Amino acid sequence: MRYLIWRLIWFAVALLGLSLLVFAALRILPGDVASVMAGTNATPARVAAIRSRMGLDRSYPQQYADWLGGLLHGNMGVSAISGRTVASQIGSHAAITLPLIVLSLLVALSIGIPMGCQAALAGSPRVRSVLHTIAIVGGAVPALWGGLLLIMLFGRGVGLIGILPSQGFPDAGWHAPRAALISLILPAITTGLVAGAGIMRYTRACLISMEDSDTVAMAMACGMTRRQAMLRVGLRLSAAQLVSVAGLTFAQMITGVMVVESLFNLPGLGAMLINDVGNRDLIAVQSELFLLAAFFLLLGLLVDLMHHALDPRLGERTQHVGGEEHA
Amino acid sequence: MVQSNGAHGESDATEADTTIQAGAASGASTDASLNARVKQPDSGHHKPVIWMIAALIVVALIACIVVVNSRSRKTATPTQSDSVAIGIKLAPVSLDIRNQSGSALEQLLIGNVYEALVSRNSNNEVEPGLAKSWTISNDGLTYTFKLNEHMNFSNGDTLDATDVAWSINQLKSKQYYNSDQVENLKQASASDATTVKLTLSRPDANMLWYLSGRPGLVFDKDAHYDAKTTAVGSGPYMVKSFDSSSKLVLQANPKYWGSAHKARTTTVTVRFLPDDNAALNALTSGDVQVLSPVNANMTGKLKSSGKYTVKATEGSDKFVLAFNCTGAKTADKRVRQAIRYAINHKEIIASRGGVDAALGGPIPSVDPGYEDLTGLYPYNPAKAKSLMQQAGYSTNHPLKLTLTYANVYGSELGEQLRSQLSHIGIDLNVNTVEFSTWLQDVHTNGDYDLSLVDHAESHDFYKWTQPDYYYHYDNAQVQALYAKALAATDEQDSAQYLKQAARIVSEDAPADWLFAYRVSVAQAKGVTGFPSRLTQSVLPLWKVAYTPAKA
Numbered sequence: 122m123r124y125l126i127w128r129l130i131w132f133a134v135a136l137l138g139l140s141l142l143v144f145a146a147l148r149i150l151p152g153d154v155a156s157v158m159a160g161t162n163a164t165p166a167r168v169a170a171i172r173s174r175m176g177l178d179r180s181y182p183q184q185y186a187d188w189l190g191g192l193l194h195g196n197m198g199v200s201a202i203s204g205r206t207v208a209s210q211i212g213s214h215a216a217i218t219l220p221l222i223v224l225s226l227l228v229a230l231s232i233g234i235p236m237g238c239q240a241a242l243a244g245s246p247r248v249r250s251v252l253h254t255i256a257i258v259g260g261a262v263p264a265l266w267g268g269l270l271l272i273m274l275f276g277r278g279v280g281l282i283g284i285l286p287s288q289g290f291p292d293a294g295w296h297a298p299r300a301a302l303i304s305l306i307l308p309a310i311t312t313g314l315v316a317g318a319g320i321m322r323y324t325r326a327c328l329i330s331m332e333d334s335d336t337v338a339m340a341m342a343c344g345m346t347r348r349q350a351m352l353r354v355g356l357r358l359s360a361a362q363l364v365s366v367a368g369l370t371f372a373q374m375i376t377g378v379m380v381v382e383s384l385f386n387l388p389g390l391g392a393m394l395i396n397d398v399g400n401r402d403l404i405a406v407q408s409e410l411f412l413l414a415a416f417f418l419l420l421g422l423l424v425d426l427m428h429h430a431l432d433p434r435l436g437e438r439t440q441h442v443g444g445e446e447h448a
Numbered sequence: 449m450v451q452s453n454g455a456h457g458e459s460d461a462t463e464a465d466t467t468i469q470a471g472a473a474s475g476a477s478t479d480a481s482l483n484a485r486v487k488q489p490d491s492g493h494h495k496p497v498i499w500m501i502a503a504l505i506v507v508a509l510i511a512c513i514v515v516v517n518s519r520s521r522k523t524a525t526p527t528q529s530d531s532v533a534i535g536i537k538l539a540p541v542s543l544d545i546r547n548q549s550g551s552a553l554e555q556l557l558i559g560n561v562y563e564a565l566v567s568r569n570s571n572n573e574v575e576p577g578l579a580k581s582w583t584i585s586n587d588g589l590t591y592t593f594k595l596n597e598h599m600n601f602s603n604g605d606t607l608d609a610t611d612v613a614w615s616i617n618q619l620k621s622k623q624y625y626n627s628d629q630v631e632n633l634k635q636a637s638a639s640d641a642t643t644v645k646l647t648l649s650r651p652d653a654n655m656l657w658y659l660s661g662r663p664g665l666v667f668d669k670d671a672h673y674d675a676k677t678t679a680v681g682s683g684p685y686m687v688k689s690f691d692s693s694s695k696l697v698l699q700a701n702p703k704y705w706g707s708a709h710k711a712r713t714t715t716v717t718v719r720f721l722p723d724d725n726a727a728l729n730a731l732t733s734g735d736v737q738v739l740s741p742v743n744a745n746m747t748g749k750l751k752s753s754g755k756y757t758v759k760a761t762e763g764s765d766k767f768v769l770a771f772n773c774t775g776a777k778t779a780d781k782r783v784r785q786a787i788r789y790a791i792n793h794k795e796i797i798a799s800r801g802g803v804d805a806a807l808g809g810p811i812p813s814v815d816p817g818y819e820d821l822t823g824l825y826p827y828n829p830a831k832a833k834s835l836m837q838q839a840g841y842s843t844n845h846p847l848k849l850t851l852t853y854a855n856v857y858g859s860e861l862g863e864q865l866r867s868q869l870s871h872i873g874i875d876l877n878v879n880t881v882e883f884s885t886w887l888q889d890v891h892t893n894g895d896y897d898l899s900l901v902d903h904a905e906s907h908d909f910y911k912w913t914q915p916d917y918y919y920h921y922d923n924a925q926v927q928a929l930y931a932k933a934l935a936a937t938d939e940q941d942s943a944q945y946l947k948q949a950a951r952i953v954s955e956d957a958p959a960d961w962l963f964a965y966r967v968s969v970a971q972a973k974g975v976t977g978f979p980s981r982l983t984q985s986v987l988p989l990w991k992v993a994y995t996p997a998k999a
Binding site: 150151152153156157158159160161162163164165167168170171202203204205213214231235238239272276277279283286287288289290306383384385386388392393396398399400401 | 498501502505509539541542544547548549550623625626628629674675676677691692693694695719721723726729730732733734735881882883884885886887888889891892901903905908911914916917
């Protein structure tokens, strides 16, 4: 319980620091939204007039206070350019990015864990090394290149077996669930393959480290085969680490899928951020970045809590250090 | 630790490489009950699970493929499609055409969603629009417009002279975008429901043309809507949805007042495809039927496939390499002239696919006052070198200059210029920045040596008459000629003055005009009615239609 409270306090402190960092970092960027709105025909006087109309001539502490005040009330502000609330803007783009990440993670896990187990347990060293090589090569292939290859193979109209759409998101969005899902297949495989290779390496490493552990030995002493012991006990014990890795992979994908989104022309969070930074729509960008970073922190929090749930020993250790040694 | 080694080390001394299961099994063989437990799930309890998952994924994929394939076969029909998708490169960031800059806004909304007092055809000439006719008083100070009758907005509100006068007076009082283009316009008034009178403070030969653009747009004075995300106009199309990161969907306006420009296609989707490769994929995969622009270096395959037509279209885009006329290093006219002589325009144009046109001065071929000025500064590296020598620079003692331009134009142009200028003793540092940074540093603050930007606007010669514009070009003779051109009530006279002014500007070398960008438009066979000129600034979509070929 005490752990939970401390963890939450640190979470709040980190959020506050984050808001300061995001706010300050964006103020270093040259250019502002007023000159973007005014365009190449405008006179400096016109730019100045727009600046004061939008309140960009207020002092930084004042702007920060206003923004933070809004955040505390759950109001992330309104984009100066698109006129939509930042919340709705994030919502409509996350409706593409989050399903894409979840799909990618499913692909990654369904490739990574079985192959990782296989790489650790395969009988012949030749099979092991082939699988290990696949993991390394798979992780080294840039997603952009892998995506291009997939488009050349499966992209409708351009690929050798042109069967899957490779550009854009259907006009109807998720109102046409099948078309929407199909348009995410290639991008999900692209990110899933790369992330899957990473998960495969972690799974393999976890299992190999378990190979020599007392618990696996114990399980085998109780009559399990080595394979059984590894998969039933070893994998179970690795679960906590694998959850961390999956959580981190999930977090990485939020930024990682942006490249893939742009390759497949999906209007996800990446496209939104690039647009908003390009337009110097700072009110929107700072809320968006803040929310994304907060999401990272939240994932970290969840992973930590999940660790405690998966591995009760952790909880004991924080309450009375070393207690389990005596037991 | 010890046990695990023993488990298969001792039992399988004969062959170290036997399977793990066998090792474990024989290791445990002393206890019959354990043995029984072990054998049962042995070899092939876990393996099939792994392979079954893999097999399931494969089956799921194949199922998707079959579904998609059976769907796509149905689409081929010989009749006209009720939708057309068009791919363009730059997206408007919002729909607020009264406040937001960007040529994409004008390109997409004017003539399609919003209509102006007068309209502009693809030859850049003024035509009747909401006004069916007009008269100009002899002194050029009063314009009287006769409007069409029974006009209305897409929301059903009537559009009459009061809306026109209100829109123009709002433009002036609220200083909307490009209101400075019509600074000679004093006020608008509605004489009756179909007559609008504009009073000018000075004659302005460009007035009608500017009224065909943003300053002449007519808005519904009674409508309340968020102009950034929606639009209420009087045009043949209405905005169905808009997302600046993906597309603008236009739907035919069922209440459109006119018959001449009635929409031929129910739904026109405009997709924003900033990446050239992605854009080409979208065209070849059938997601869009028209691509404007298409990268001229990528059109070879399209042409040879026989399924697409590719045409280069003329426009008003000028790639202007501006030299800061008041900058410490570029104030010296010899340096500026040397740069113009040193640039090999043919090479640059060829590397971009060979469709762009050479341009020797500030006025593009589609504007009044155009004259071929490419002869003023022909490619002549020897002359460039001697001019640089006179200015005190050589390849051993080079002049250091920085070129600042937006990364949207790619890095190749900067590299080409750097290499071409290095031969005459200029050490060019190429600084590609975000467009908003360019706007701040170069455009607003005027802090630069060399700058490169695509000035897409037509009729924008006036920038050379404003010394506080980022060109910092100040020539009293040019300003006087331009004033005369504006005051001239005869079009021919006006064009003649512009011609003279443009020649002087080009001779002074405040910039080099690298080329006039000609947009390559690729369209699938079966697409009709897509404009063939000025597609970057006026894009009337009402006559676009698509009839897919019979499968």
